[in-house]
Amino acid sequence: MGWNRWYSLKSYLRSSLWAVPLMAVAIYAVVKPLTEMLGRWMIRQAILDPKTGFLGLSMTGARSLLGDIVSADLGFLVFTFGSLLVAIQVAGGQYTPRIIATTLLRDNVIRSISGLFVFTMLFADRTLGWMGENEVHQLQVFIAAIFGFASVVAFLFLIDYAAKSLRPVSLVARVGKHGMAVIESVYPAPTSGASIPLESDKERSVPNRIVLHRGESGIVLAVNLERLVAKARRTDSVIEFVPQVGDFVAVGEPMFHLYGNSGAIDEKRLRTLVAFGTERTMEQDPMFAFRILVDIALKALSAAINDPTTAVLAIDQVHRLLRVVGQRSLHIEEIVDRSGQVRVILRTPNWEDFVHLCFCEIRQYGGGSIQIARRLRAAIENLVQCLPEHRHDALRVELALLDRTIVSMFSFPEDLALARIPDSQGLGGSATSTAHD
Known part of the structure; x- marks a missing residue:
């Protein structure tokens, strides 16, 4: 997988609400067999009485408790996703649609709590189906009860959290926080005075080679500057990235201007160092x-x-x-290598x-x-x-x-x-x- 596809995949997963619940399913698939093995071992060692055990629940009580946990978590999930859809519509209509993928769907609190609900529901349902007619798996019931209680607490917290996070002051503060991190990463150096026009612009007015965009039209999400500098250094050339990050680039438009030993650069590998998407991101x-x-x-x-x-x-x-x-x-258009030689030109x-x-x-x-x-x-x-x-x-x-x-x-x-x-x-x-x- 090329860098551009890997970056686009990571960006997509960061703004996908289903990613964390899916991880919860994978965690459940690992944790559940381990707890069952531990429960059997404790029974064999006479540490755990399958009839009395931790909770002292009868078969009827255990089934009732597990059924309640499954029903509650299913209701929590329905309420969470239903409320989130309403919140997305309200936020998109009252604030801006651009806040949906960049803020609401990237909220790790909401995604983590949804994952907790999925894990608890699957764990309790599996425990309910695994119990025999006369054997109450007390350890699994105890663990399910712990997660069930945590789900109730998380649900109550989620209601309060969602109500506060949708306030205008909370939304703009979160955007400001993300923007501050991006500014510090893109512009790390303090200003030293008025910018001076680049003398190299006149020298490189006519590129030796132009690389056009292929594939699908899209918005530039990110550029791998480190690999661009390394590639330009190996080929003793200068690479100019024509669009800005955030620009829409159509198929056939210029993407790179190459100067110097441009024939040594592979176009296909060069294109893999630019990530495209359907919507701008802050990275x-x-x-x-x-x-x-x-x-x-x-x-x-x-x-x-x-x-x-x-x-x-x-x-x-x-x-x-x-x-x-x-x-x-x-003024960081010219990016140099370790020797101080200009290797990449990037407009900002x-x-x-x-x-x-x-x-x-x-x-x-x-x-x-x-x-x-x-x-x-x-x-x-x-x-x-x-x-x-x-x-x-x-x-x-x-x-x-x-x-x-x-x-x-x-x-x-x-x-x-x-x-x-x-x-x-x-x-x-x-x-x-x-x-x-």
Whole structure:
């Protein structure tokens, strides 16, 4: 299996709810025979009385207990998956569909509890069917009772957890947390000043060879940079990856530009170092977290929902992530090997791209809300204060556009003056307040 297929498979399994319950079935297939062997051994050693044992249950009591456990766990599973389908519809309609695969279906708490329900149901059902007419397998009944009790506790916890996790503040906080991890992995170095245009762009204006995309059209999920660098070093060449991570690439479009000893590179193996999928993921795509948060803000600002407070919550996370991005070195297009020789060229978003994504659409759709105007101003002014000088130009442009937007939106001088006050809460905070990480 090539790296691209392995990566796509891992990404699919991370967002698949059935993966953990299936693992629970495999665990059950291993644990159940072991417990049966242990129970037989304990009976032979006279440690366990099959009629009294741990619980002292009769055949009728044991069958009744196991039947109740099977019924309860089956009901828990039906309720869990039914509620999750409703939650997916609500979250997709009220927030953004992009939050489903990236957040809801990747929730390990929900998946683990579902796996517990599956394991307990199978274990109790097998124990119920394995018991004879006169023999109560006390050890298996005891284990099933323990897992049954754990299932009840987990179910009660799941109801509380699901109710809290679907709140806007919880969803945007989780997206912000994932986005922070991606930013730190993609941009590990701190910024050292204004970026300098690459001199090598002029030297490599005409590639020696162009590798086109084959197979199926899709979105670029990730690129194996380490293997690309190693391949370019072995062949003494330079490999340029044409699209960005997150771009849609159709069949026949350029995927690589090769410079130098390009004839020594195998196209088929080169294509296996790029993973494609049907939907963007966050692993190597720092812009996607911003995209999700901005989409949540835009949906909240729509006339159908009209919830600017939720938009403010999204702006809080956008502000937090943008401050971290502004402190990182974004100019990493040229990737070198150990000797310092340029081997791979990979396009990444620049500072202006991040600023435009964070503010343009929210300002366009929320400029008529005093709450949004004040929160945007507080974010921009705070970024100007805490980020290096070379990050200020794009922010000042957005601040000027915000001023022009609110002038066109508010006809009353009192509203206009109120909208020009920076407020990290939108409305309700101190006029001199600034946002903190």
